[in-house]
Amino acid sequence: xxxxxxxxxxLRSVTKGASQVVAKGKDVEELIDDLDRQFPGLRxxxxxxxxxxxxxxxLYVNQEDVRFLAGRATALKDGDExxxxxxxxxxx
Amino acid sequence: MRRPAVxxxxxxxxxxxxxxxxxxxPVSATHVxxxxxxxxxxxxxxxxxxxxxxxxxLAGGPPSIWRYRDLLPLDGEPLVGHHVGFTPLVRARNxxxxxxxxxxxxxxxxxxHPTWSFKDRVVAVAVGKALELGFDTVGCASTxxxxxxxxxxxxxARLTSFAFIPTDLEAGKVLGTLVYGPGLVAVEGTYDDVNRxxxxxxxxxxxxxxxxxLRPFYAEGSKTVGYEIAEQLGWRAPAxxxxxxxxxxxxxxxxxxFQELAALGLIAPVGTRMHAAQAEGCGPIVTMIKTxxxxxxPVKPRTIAKSLAIGNPADAYSASAAxxxxxxxxxxxxxxxxxxxxxxxxxxxxIFTETAGGVTVAVTxxxxxxxxxxxxxxxxxCITGSGLKTVEALESRLPEPVRIRPNLAxxxxxxxxxxxHTQASPTVREAxxxxxx
Numbered sequence: 136x137x138x139x140x141x142x143x144x145x146l147r148s149v150t151k152g153a154s155q156v157v158a159k160g161k162d163v164e165e166l167i168d169d170l171d172r173q174f175p176g177l178r179x180x181x182x183x184x185x186x187x188x189x190x191x192x193x194l195y196v197n198q199e200d201v202r203f204l205a206g207r208a209t210a211l212k213d214g215d216e217x218x219x220x221x222x223x224x225x226x227x
Numbered sequence: 228m229r230r231p232a233v234x235x236x237x238x239x240x241x242x243x244x245x246x247x248x249x250x251x252x253p254v255s256a257t258h259v260x261x262x263x264x265x266x267x268x269x270x271x272x273x274x275x276x277x278x279x280x281x282x283x284x285l286a287g288g289p290p291s292i293w294r295y296r297d298l299l300p301l302d303g304e305p306l307v308g309h310h311v312g313f314t315p316l317v318r319a320r321n322x323x324x325x326x327x328x329x330x331x332x333x334x335x336x337x338x339x340h341p342t343w344s345f346k347d348r349v350v351a352v353a354v355g356k357a358l359e360l361g362f363d364t365v366g367c368a369s370t371x372x373x374x375x376x377x378x379x380x381x382x383x384a385r386l387t388s389f390a391f392i393p394t395d396l397e398a399g400k401v402l403g404t405l406v407y408g409p410g411l412v413a414v415e416g417t418y419d420d421v422n423r424x425x426x427x428x429x430x431x432x433x434x435x436x437x438x439x440x441l442r443p444f445y446a447e448g449s450k451t452v453g454y455e456i457a458e459q460l461g462w463r464a465p466a467x468x469x470x471x472x473x474x475x476x477x478x479x480x481x482x483x484x485f486q487e488l489a490a491l492g493l494i495a496p497v498g499t500r501m502h503a504a505q506a507e508g509c510g511p512i513v514t515m516i517k518t519x520x521x522x523x524x525p526v527k528p529r530t531i532a533k534s535l536a537i538g539n540p541a542d543a544y545s546a547s548a549a550x551x552x553x554x555x556x557x558x559x560x561x562x563x564x565x566x567x568x569x570x571x572x573x574x575x576x577x578i579f580t581e582t583a584g585g586v587t588v589a590v591t592x593x594x595x596x597x598x599x600x601x602x603x604x605x606x607x608x609c610i611t612g613s614g615l616k617t618v619e620a621l622e623s624r625l626p627e628p629v630r631i632r633p634n635l636a637x638x639x640x641x642x643x644x645x646x647x648h649t650q651a652s653p654t655v656r657e658a659x660x661x662x663x664x
Binding site: 143144148191198203220222 | 247258262263264265266416420426427431522523524525527544
């Protein structure tokens with residue numbers, strides 16, 4: 136599965152400045168593997184030692200937070216859009 | 228970008244630092260640590276601040292948040308929002324009698340200048356910082372109050388502004404933004420959708436988003452609620468503060484404000500217990516605290532307290548930590564309890580707050596009834612916004628006005644009706660019965 140991944144500013148030093156990259160994977164876990172193959176070091180910026188998403192990293196598949204889907208096991212299909220967004224504080 | 232405003236005063240800000248890994252950054256419009264994604268916070272030179280301020284110097288300052296400007300992250304004199312803050316701390320004797328508590332105070336930000344919510348505090352700082360950094364456009368993701376305040380302060384600063392809101396907001400909050408002439412964008416989705424989109428927009432456009440890339444500065448404005456409470460109580464922190472939580476920044480910063488004042492020797496060591504209030508239909512922070520969880524579980528909001536409807540609050544971790552460190556607690560209010568509490572506050576104290584204030588009052592009552600807050604200890608309840616912004620919530624619960632022809636006989640008949648159908652105080656009812664007897 137080939138999906139478009141939106142990269143936030145703090146991670147663009149790892150993606151050589153790219154704000155969008157294309158990556159493959161049948162689910163989020165595989166996608167992170169592929170991202171790390173293309174851009175070594177990206178995995179440790181997204182997930183902790185146990186493989187869980189870091190607590191200040193939010194990951195969205197087609198605008199939905201993966202915590203409302205299947206987390207790392209969330210399935211991906213061709214044409215999906217994935218967005219990595221730093222957690223941000225609310226504004227009422 | 229425009230020419231940055233010139234700093235004219237010595238700043239006590241040393242830079243920004245990551246709350247998680249302590250990595251340091253120079254002052255700029257950035258909010259996330261590049262290495263761990265942790266939130267960045269302003270790093271102050273407290274020794275220098277301590278040499279500059281005393282209780283007397285603070286008390287001699289203007290009746291606004293700017294009396295505490297040494298503890299706020301602007302480099303120069305305030306550029307906008309000169310009259311923001313220093314709202315009344317109201318001794319609530321009637322409500323205290325009703326609940327059987329000894330000392331009850333309301334920190335009443337429903338009358339905060341200029342847009343009637345505590346958001347004016349954070350926005351005055353954020354827009355001032357945007358000017359210092361040379362931005363020509365400011366923006367925000369908002370559930371209403373923040374949009375009102377950003378649009379108003381941008382108008383004063385002659386900056387272009389864009390506010391992003393969910394589509395289901397109350398009419399007062401929409402009109403109360405549009406009147407200042409911003410670009411107002413209603414996004415189909417929840418506040419959390421708006422927030423994510425704005426984060427992506429902030430990445431693409433060179434705009435200063437109050438609660439995104441200016442967040443380290445913006446959030447500091449909330450500390451002034453804590454400074455004011457302590458000063459207005461005669462330089463002491465109360466035993467209890469009850470605070471509504473949406474993103475979780477306010478409760479965190481009130482706690483921080485007390486710690487700062489104590490560290491500077493301006494108040495005694497802090498024994499305050501911080502209590503978090505959320506709606507039952509959107510209470511991820513309260514749930515996290517009550518269950519002792521280490522991880523935030525986001526929710527899809529379903530509550531009439533739209534200004535608190537943030538299902539994925541990023542300051543949940545620090546809010547939870549502040550409550551725990553203070554020995555405080557957390558509680559939910561149902562929509563029904565919220566509406567009852569709005570009416571209770573209005574009828575007992577003459578203060579009309581929005582739904583968020585209803586949540587906070589309802590939760591305070593609950594904590595008193597549970598015995599979590601002892602009845603003989605001083606309590607401060609934070610009322611953060613005006614009831615005129617959320618009139619829809621109460622509309623169906625209040626009676627219609629009595630309509631009469633313009634003559635005395637008509638009024639006599641109407642008074643008889645009002646006597647039996649209002650909840651006026653006993654004195655008014657007695658006066659009414661005297662006139663008709």
